[in-house]
Amino acid sequence: MDMGIGIDVGSTTTKGILLDKSGNIVAKSLMLTGASAIEAVEKILHNISSSSNFDLNGIPVISTGYGRARVELAEKSVTEITCHSVGVHRINPAIRLLIDVGGQDSKVIRVGPTGKPEDFELNDKCSAGTGRFLEVMARVLGVSIDELGPLALQSKTPCSISSTCTVFAESEVIGQIGAGKSAADIAAGVHISLVSKITALSKRVGVKEPVCVTGGVALNPAFRHHLSKQLGVELWLPEDPQLTGALGAAVLALEEN
Amino acid sequence: MNQERASEEKPYRRLETQALLQQIALRHGLEAMEASENGHLAWVTSGFPVEIPIALDMGVVYPEQAGAIVGAQKIGPEVCGYAENLGYSQDLCSYARASIGSTEKPDEVPIGSLPTPQLLLACNNICGTVLRWYDAISEMTGAPVFLLDTPPIDKVQLPHNQAYVRRGVERLIEFIESHFNRSLEDGRIREVAELSSRATKLWIRALEACKNKPSPLNCADRFLTMAPVVSSRGTEHCVEFYESFVAEVEERVKNGIGAIRDERVRLLWDNIPPWHTLRFFNILASRGVVFPADTYTHAWTGNMVGTDTLSIIDEVVETYSKVYLNMGLDAKVDKMCQLIKDYDLDGFVMFSVRSCKRYSLGQLVSKELVTERTGVPGVIIEGDMVDSRVYNEAQIETRVDALLEMLM
Numbered sequence: 001m002d003m004g005i006g007i008d009v010g011s012t013t014t015k016g017i018l019l020d021k022s023g024n025i026v027a028k029s030l031m032l033t034g035a036s037a038i039e040a041v042e043k044i045l046h047n048i049s050s051s052s053n054f055d056l057n058g059i060p061v062i063s064t065g066y067g068r069a070r071v072e073l074a075e076k077s078v079t080e081i082t083c084h085s086v087g088v089h090r091i092n093p094a095i096r097l098l099i100d101v102g103g104q105d106s107k108v109i110r111v112g113p114t115g116k117p118e119d120f121e122l123n124d125k126c127s128a129g130t131g132r133f134l135e136v137m138a139r140v141l142g143v144s145i146d147e148l149g150p151l152a153l154q155s156k157t158p159c160s161i162s163s164t165c166t167v168f169a170e171s172e173v174i175g176q177i178g179a180g181k182s183a184a185d186i187a188a189g190v191h192i193s194l195v196s197k198i199t200a201l202s203k204r205v206g207v208k209e210p211v212c213v214t215g216g217v218a219l220n221p222a223f224r225h226h227l228s229k230q231l232g233v234e235l236w237l238p239e240d241p242q243l244t245g246a247l248g249a250a251v252l253a254l255e256e257n
Numbered sequence: 258m259n260q261e262r263a264s265e266e267k268p269y270r271r272l273e274t275q276a277l278l279q280q281i282a283l284r285h286g287l288e289a290m291e292a293s294e295n296g297h298l299a300w301v302t303s304g305f306p307v308e309i310p311i312a313l314d315m316g317v318v319y320p321e322q323a324g325a326i327v328g329a330q331k332i333g334p335e336v337c338g339y340a341e342n343l344g345y346s347q348d349l350c351s352y353a354r355a356s357i358g359s360t361e362k363p364d365e366v367p368i369g370s371l372p373t374p375q376l377l378l379a380c381n382n383i384c385g386t387v388l389r390w391y392d393a394i395s396e397m398t399g400a401p402v403f404l405l406d407t408p409p410i411d412k413v414q415l416p417h418n419q420a421y422v423r424r425g426v427e428r429l430i431e432f433i434e435s436h437f438n439r440s441l442e443d444g445r446i447r448e449v450a451e452l453s454s455r456a457t458k459l460w461i462r463a464l465e466a467c468k469n470k471p472s473p474l475n476c477a478d479r480f481l482t483m484a485p486v487v488s489s490r491g492t493e494h495c496v497e498f499y500e501s502f503v504a505e506v507e508e509r510v511k512n513g514i515g516a517i518r519d520e521r522v523r524l525l526w527d528n529i530p531p532w533h534t535l536r537f538f539n540i541l542a543s544r545g546v547v548f549p550a551d552t553y554t555h556a557w558t559g560n561m562v563g564t565d566t567l568s569i570i571d572e573v574v575e576t577y578s579k580v581y582l583n584m585g586l587d588a589k590v591d592k593m594c595q596l597i598k599d600y601d602l603d604g605f606v607m608f609s610v611r612s613c614k615r616y617s618l619g620q621l622v623s624k625e626l627v628t629e630r631t632g633v634p635g636v637i638i639e640g641d642m643v644d645s646r647v648y649n650e651a652q653i654e655t656r657v658d659a660l661l662e663m664l665m
Contacts, residue, residue, distance in 0.1 A: 066651065083661035117663055119634060122656065204621065 002257045003059045006087075006249025009037050009067030012131065012216065016044035018052055019027065019254050020157025025091065026245060037067035060256035062249040063252060066104075075256050080245050081109055081120050085246030086134035087190045088212050089115030091238050094185070096208040099198060099227070099235075099239040100244070101217035103131040107196055108205045121204045126165065127238040129197035131217045133166050138191040140173050141183050152222035158188035169193065190220065195226040202231060209233055268518045268543035274502045281485055281498055285318075292316020293372035297437055300374040300394065303487055304383040304580050305405065306426065306573045308453050308561070309375075311406050311491040312446040313433045314642045318371045319488050324352035327359065327642035328532030329367040337421055337644050345393075351612040351643035355389035360397050374400040376436065379427075382407040382583040384615040401622040403432050409577045411585040414578050422574045441466055449491040450561045450569045459499035460486045461558050463506045464550070468600050471507045471515025472549035476526050478516055479554040486557045521545030524665055525596055525605035525635075527552045527623075528616050533645040537653075546661065550600040552592060553582075556581040585618045590626045597631045603664050605635035606657065634662040 002021035008014065010033060018027040033040045041063075049056050063071035064083040070076065073219050080100075088098050089111055098109040106129045110119040122127045138148040152158075152178035159176050161169055169190070176186050194217075208222050218241035228235045238244060292298040295635035296308050301307055314493055323657055327336045328351075340360030347354075355369070363370035377400050379387040391402045405425045408418055428442050460483070474482075484504055489495035509515070513618065526548045532535060538548065557630040563569030597605065607624055609617045625637050634657045640648035 066655070079655050079656070079659040079662060082662040117659065119628070120659060122652075204625075 002254065003054070004250045004253030004256065005045075005048065005056065005059050005061040005253070006040055006083070006246040006253055007061060007063045007065075007071055007074070008083065008243075008249060009041060009063065009065040009070060009244035010102055010245070011105070013242065014044055014065075014067070016041075016048050017243060017246040017250040018048045019052065019054075019247075019250040021254070023251065023254065025247075026054070028246070029241070030242060033067065035060070037070040041067075041071050044194055053227075058074065060170075060253045062253040062256070064245050064249045068252060075253065078249060078252055081107060081117050081122075083115040083245045083248030084214060084250065085109050085111045086115045086247070086251050087244035088214065088238070089177040090209075090247060090251050091244070092212065092236060094210050095212040095236065097202070097211045098244075099202060099211065099213050099218075100215040101129070101131060101198060101213070101223070102215040103135075106130050106201065106215075106217075108198075108202045109219070110176065110205050111121075116164075119205050121201050123201060127195060128166050128169070129201065131215070133169070133194050134165055134190065134217065134220070134223075136170055137187070138175055140170055140177075141187060143183070148187055149191070149220035149222040151184050151226060152191045154184040155182070155188035158183055158191050158192055159185045159190040161186075161193040188226075191220075191222045191226050195230050196221065198227060199230045207231055207233060210236055212236045212238065214238060214244040216242050218242075259365050261304060261657055262353065267539075267567070268519070269475060269539055270478075272474075272482070272502075272505060274498070274505050275481065277391060277498055277501060278481060280297050281489065282495050284494065285488060285593055289316050289318045290372045293374070294465050296375050296542040297373050299378050300371060300391070300400075301378040302380050302383060302387045302391075303581070304577060306429075306577045307447070308449045308569070308573065309426070309429055309441075310378060310433060313430075313437070313439055313441055314445075315433065315437070317488070318374075320353045320356040320371060320390075320604050322484065323334060323359065323369050323371050324355040324416065324440060324489055324643050325532045327355040327366065328645075329349060329535065330369065331533050331645065332366070332369070332639075333441070333643040334479055334646050336362075336577070337370070339365070341652045341657070347644075348611070350384070350386045350390070351641050353386055353393075353535065355643050356390065357397070360394055363453060365394050370535070371591075374398055376400055376433070377402040378405070379403070380405040380577060382405060384450040384578045384582065384613070388392055389603040397453055401436065403429055405429055407446065409585070410578055412588055415574060418578065419574055422578055426570050431513050446566050446569055448562070450572070452496055453491040454561050455484055456490050456495045456499050456556060457533040459496070459503050461560075464555060464558070466503075466510050467549035468504045469510045469602070470523075471513070471517070472523065472547050472600075473509035473514065474549070475516035475538055475542060476530065476548035476551055477535045479532050479551065479602055480532075480535065483554045485558060489491055490557075498647055506554055514523060515547065517542040517545070517547050518573050519545045520547045522604070522661065523600065523602045524548050525550050525552075525593060525600070526598055526608070527593060527620070528608040529553055529642040531608065531645075531648055532642050534648060534650070541657070544661065548606075550596040552589070552596070554579060555592070555596065576639045582615050586623065587612075590623050590630070593623065598631055602633065604633045604660055607637045609639045610642055611639065612644065633659060634663050
């Protein structure tokens with residue numbers, strides 16, 4: 001049976017995809033990574049197996065993401081840079097620039113015509129340009145991460161959040177709350193600050209259209225709104241932006257047959 | 258037998274001449290101790306015209322090399338910590354912190370602390386930090402500092418720059434002569450310059466042998482075998498070492514033996530290596546990756562061919578002003594592109610060393626320019642040469658793996 005499994009062990013969530021030989025998605029699963037990447041991988045495989053009714057034994061597995069080395073049954077591990085590039089190329093071969101913002105890293109990849117990455121940049125050791133930044137700010141503003149984006153879109157006069165450091169920005173947000181600024185204006189300022197980091201990273205690689213956004217943060221409408229505005233381009237959003245890496249890994253696993 | 262087999266299976270090949278290195282290091286250490294006891298030991302920066310103090314029969318040691326040893330022993334965080342406890346910032350160069358830290362607590366750093374200096378010779382052709390660093394060592398040891406100021410140059414050294422540095426070299430000679438009551442003999446400086454040139458020429462021959470496929474040397478080999486050309490240029494034993502070394506390298510080339518067993522990808526390395534994690538190169542060797550060239554060990558390729566004291570001083574002025582780190586960004590980009598072309602390299606890895614601003618500044622732009630001009634991809638990784646606290650292996654692995662996936 002020619003099938004392939006891709007598993008993306010991210011810092012926040014673990015994702016899995018099972019592809020059939022025609023490249024159709026047979027099963028997919030997403031869950032919080034939690035404290036044990038190994039347990040998360042086991043659960044993902046269990047979910048895929050039970051939702052597809054397939055015995056996964058003998059199906060090649062490719063792992064990716066920061067926990068990729070922890071997936072013992074994987075044929076090999078491939079970096080998330082290659083997997084995201086291959087994954088997005090499978091869904092939309094026209095895409096030339098991929099911006100992926102995950103829980104603890106953000107990456108910008110120039111996708112070649114065959115789906116191979118041609119150049120890339122990752123954020124440095126700082127969490128300011130990542131999903132973690134939004135999580136911290138949502139907590140300070142007393143809203144859930146899903147509510148943060150819609151809240152920010154209500155703003156007419158966004159606050160200025162000058163700091164690029166998550167910890168210092170948190171103090172700055174607390175200061176803005178103390179100064180009586182509205183939660184919507186603060187939330188908008190937070191998004192603009194995050195987007196300015198991603199924009200700088202994108203410009204280092206070179207903004208070549210069409211541009212796609214993936215990763216958990218791509219689900220946030222305020223992030224997409226401000227990024228599109230700052231880059232001056234339309235952004236294409238896939239149906240499952242969090243699963244692109246796992247999809248790329250599954251495509252590569254299919255080639256292992 | 259088992260051990261031999263295990264070694265046989267390693268992805269990289271050990272150089273026979275590496276054993277000689279230990280002898281040279283021991284000899285160098287003993288000579289430095291003796292010079293210190295006799296009151297004529299100079300600490301010198303890596304880009305200093307060492308031929309002058311050697312020709313004046315001073316003993317010389319290199320704090321940067323000692324810093325590399327501290328890094329290789331994986332005690333960088335502790336030793337840098339001794340300097341930080343004195344109030345020095347963690348953002349200060351880790352060679353400087355290791356040097357200040359091991360001067361503060363020499364008993365805690367048995368290999369890596371240097372004998373007490375009587376003179377501190379700093380040349381700012383490698384960075385501006387050296388002056389303040391040597392000032393700090395001067396405060397701690399009482400040894401005077403001499404700064405040879407070499408203003409940065411773009412591509413050509415202009416006459417006024419040449420005249421200024423020339424006056425500096427003349428002042429250097431006068432300074433050592435008056436402080437240590439000796440005089441520079443024409444015959445001796447010629448002898449030292451000639452020995453220095455011979456060692457450098459042999460070193461260049463070994464570097465250029467890496468144009469062959471497979472490359473006879475990997476990065477880690479060159480980082481270790483560069484020690485004598487950095488610290489003992491101008492001595493007989495340095496020339497002897499490189500004669501044996503070049504013989505081994507050329508024998509490898511003749512027999513088609515590579516530094517690694519299965520060479521598949523050839524990369525350029527830019528910057529100082531992470532001394533605490535030299536296994537980085539060995540891990541990549543097991544995946545068929547070799548580094549036939551780097552900008553660091555190619556920095557010691559200046560050559561002096563003077564016939565008398567005056568012409569040798571002219572050579573010193575030019576050679577030490579035109580070192581890699583004292584040139585503009587264009588010259589650095591030109592050099593990297595040239596190495597990629599001459600050594601037929603598939604890509605490059607730039608190590609952004611937080612300690613070494615002079616080396617790392619401009620890498621983002623250079624990466625773009627080098628790829629544009631050569632068509633080969635590159636990656637920037639971040640860390641430090643001595644202080645392993647700022648070296649994140651997982652992040653570095655992802656970046657380098659992604660580069661290899663683009664190439665393989």
